[in-house]
Each structure stands twice: as C-alpha cells, then as structure tokens.
Amino acid sequence: MDFIRTRITEDNATGRFGNRVHTRFPPEPNGYLHLGHAKSICLNFGVAKEFGGLCNLRFDDTNPTKEETEYVDSIREDVHWLGGVWDDREFYASDYFEKLYAYAEQLITMGKAYVEDLSAEEIREYRGTLTQPGKESPWRNRSVEENLDLFRRMRAGEFADGEKVLRAKIDMASPNVVMRDPTLYRIRHAEHHRTGNKWCIYPMYDYTHCLSDSIEGITHSLCTLEFINNRELYDWVLETLGAYRPQQIEFARLNVTYTVLSKRKLIQLVKEGHVTGWDDPRMPTLSGMRRRGIPPEALREFCSRIGLARADSTVEYSMLEFCVREYLNEHTPRVMAVLDPIKVVIENYPEGQVEEFDMPYHPEDASYGSRKVPFSRELYIERDDFRLEPPKKYHRLAPGAEVRLRYAYFITCREAVLDDAGNVVELRCVYDPESKGGQSPDGRKVKGTIHWVSASHAIPAEVRLYEQLFAVENPNATAEGQTFLDYLNPESLKKVEAKLEPALASFKAGDKMQFERLGYFCKDKDSTNALAVFNRTTTLRDTWAKQEKKGA
C-alpha cells in the first residue's frame, strides 16, 4: 500500500473525516490530458472507489485568457474513457465565483486582505528574494472600509487590468515566498468560457483551490509535489476563514522516458505542426494514445505498476509498452498483414486454384472464432522473411530453405528473381501438398513459420508505423542553445503500403488487432472506403531482431 492510501486508512481509523473519503480531479481546461494526468486520474478515482468514497471532476477555470470549452469537452471524454466516474459531480471553480467573492470580503473585513495599488513589477521588487525578506507595501494598512470600497469597485469594473489586485495580508518576511502577501484576485476584462462577461476580477489558484475543495467537502486533496510550498497558504486561507479544511497530500509527478509531459511543450508541438494534432498517435495525450490503440486498461495497469511515492522519478517507456502488450495479447484477434511485400510464386500449385483455410482469430481463446483465408499460387510474404544469404540461426526463407506458411503449407524456395539493381523482386517456390494445414505426415520439422497473404485476394491499406516521438531518453535535458524540438525523432512516423488478408475489410475504425508476428494495430479514423488506414500501437517483442543486431 502506498503512503497516500496508508494515510487515508489512518484517517479512517481515527475518524478524522468521519470515515468519509472524497477526492477530486481538478484539471485546468487549457490543454489536453496526458499520461501525467492519467496517474492523477487513476489515483483520485481509484482511491475513492477503493475506500467506498467519491471523486469529483472539477474544472479549475479561474484564468479566462487560457481556458476554452474545446478543452473541457476533451477532458470530459478522456476521463470517462480512462474509467473515471463522476456521476453528476461535474463542477467548475467558476461556479463558486460568487462564494469566493463573499469570502474575500470577509477576509478584508477581518483585516486579512487588502487592495494593492503597486504594479506587478513593484510587487515583485517588494517581494524580496529567496534569501532576503520582502518589505511591506505602502498600501498594506488601508482601512477595512477603504479596502472594501476599492474591492467592490474592482468588481464593478472601475479599474483597468493590472491597476489593482487583492492581496492576503500575511507575512512579507516569511521564508516561504508563497506566504509573502500572495495575490488573491486580479483584474481581467476578459470573457470567461462559462461566466461570459459577468466578472472582471478573477481569483487566483491558491485562493480558489482550497476553497473549492472546502465547498465540495473534499477530504483528501491530492496534488503533485510542486504544490508543497502552497500547502501553507491552502491551510492559512481555510483556517483564517474558519472553513472546513481538507488535507492536501503531495505525490511525485510522472515522467516517462522519450517523451515530454508538460502542457507548454505539448501545446507547442501541436501549434507548430510538429504533429498532426492533439490526438496524433505519437502524442502522450490520452486522445493520442487512444487513437494509437492503447487501451485504457493498459494505462490503468501502468499507473498501478509505477507505484506512488514522493521521490522524483522517470519511468522507462518499456514499462508502458509491457502493459500495452500484456493487455492486447490477451484481448486482440490475430490476423495476417504483409507490410513490406515480396511476391512468392508457388510453381507446382495449379494456376487458378484457390483454397480456403479456416484460421482461429486467437490461438488461446476459441471464443474469438475463426475466419476463412484464401490461398493461391501467388502470395506476398514479408521482405524481411527472406534472405539471399541467411545469417546463422536464421530460420526463415532462403534459397533452398523450407519454411511453413502459417496454417497453410510448407514451401521451399527454389530461386530468387533479382532485378538489375540486385533487388529481390520475386521468389520462385514449390510447396508440399502433403503439408496442408502446416504439418507434414513424415514428421519433418521446419523451424520457421511466416505469415502471408494471397496476392489476388489481398486488400491494400496504408499502415502507419510509429516510433518514439523523441530520439533521446530525456528531451527535457537540453544542451546549450537547443530546445526539446531539436530531439524530435525524424523516424517517428513511417507510412507503408501494406497487403492485408480479406477479413480485415470487416474491421471498423478503433478496432484493435494483432498482425501476426508484427505487432498490435488499430484501425484509424482516417480510413475511407477506398483505403483502410492502420496505426501500429506497438511491435511484438522481437528477440530475433535483438539477437541479429547483437551479432552484427
């Protein structure tokens, strides 16, 4: 059990929150959700479920200049997709603006907040530095009456953006910079995606978040480590207002190798066109991963496997890959596709003859059923499954070598036809009619089994082969004069024209399947009636490739 669940268990044992467990997932609708959010979603919704509690979905929309409804729609969809259930508890910080305002007046009345006339730059200067205390503003000791009047006029729109702010009166000498009279409200004459033009003053995060948690009766407010300094202010606001106080607990945010998980960087990738959009299958966004074919179950498993702690950490991408393969291996039909076709002619197979083989969709799960796959004289096999000069231990096709065509026949390569440039353009083979189904009555063994597709029955498709978006483990660690964009992987997307077995025609966009011996794929929404498009979610583990590479 991780430290957060341990803590909740303790709180329940002491009855601190009356055995209630109520969490919330509080995204700001200023971008799409990504893998880092998945950790938070799994945690918040997971904890609530495990302890018989509830988890709210709350949009932290206090900055009208950055937030858009497009983002709230995508967030709603992504959380739901990942398995978050919030019933009717979909809240918005902006729903609380009126209450927040009343609390602010209360703070002023208590002499705990004041209207500041200093400019942003002056405030910064007065704040001091990390090693030097700040100094008090000349406006810090205005009367309650004057503060109240000014604050009301701020709300009424009498002042321009930046002219005034409301600050908490705490301690300009605090070693915690967050406590040096933090800004509570700023003036923004901007349209808000939900409240329109009703407001021109907007509350800041520190002030809004704690009160929103309080209003919703949250028990455990889980957030990432960088907010640990803000906890003192979180507690201060609620305590001085005498409001119900949830417990904030911080955990380490997720980092993953070969990717970036910062909204700023992701938005840049989209806006500058380095990817096709937020849902580009190379993006670590939930929508991107969904389109890539990564199932939510795999993401949830990943989140539970990476654990939860307070130490900064970077999880290897292979961990995610493992979870994806683990799930897809069990839950996906097998099918045959040739991505880099080379033609095979079976010389002793009658011209015009077509046989159909019944092949199971899943070798270990009969409930997947089967489909018929046509076999004929001319086939396609994978270019990589043939070598003119096979290396040691290569047990696929080569001149003179015999191999099994999956679920069909044994074939032996008689001859490779080359073009002028020396490229293999066709393989002339013979088959053993006795080996129908893939076994020979004389009991002879063939080491290799390769996949294939009947040439005349094959349907064409575009297959998009993805690799890591970044070529280095940590794109955030930039050398002098470089940005993370300098580490983009030029090979991250390769499109190939593939040949598919006919049964693939019945798959729909979003369907996931394994192309035997190649990897897991997902039919893309870009598919048209004329051309199907598939995304490679991930390859299969390939120990042969690894072995061969090592030998080379």
Add this chain to the structure above:
RNA sequence: UGGGAUGUAGCCAAGUGGUAAGGCAACGGACUUUGACUCCGUCAUUCGAAGGUUCGAACCCUUCCAUCCCAGCCA
C-alpha cells in the same frame, strides 16, 4: 547562499530496530504452427557518504554530499 522535499539495482518500488519484497529492463534456458505468449533460472553481502547509539541499523542520532521545487496579476 532562505525555505521545503527527496536519495534502496539500469528504471519504478516495498521495507519504519531483527539481518534487503515485487514489477519492468537485461541475461541464460525450456516450450512453441507468431523467433510472440507462457514457464523456469540469474541479477543489491548492501540501502547517497562518513561517523555515532545498539547484541543487532536501510530504519535512531550527528555531520556532510547530491538532486528537485518556490521569488506569475499561471496552475
């Protein structure tokens, strides 16, 4: 150089005074009509370092070192 947080294997991560779980990766091997899957095995004499307390320390104490976060009218 103020304050806060964190250091256990290549990567995550348990462990909270009784002699270093587990997963991923890696490496061997078995099986195999997917070189997949599955299965078996190997992988920390040592827990950031040095001292100290104790019969006994990754856990307690002291000092040191390293990394991360904070000086938005962002969240």
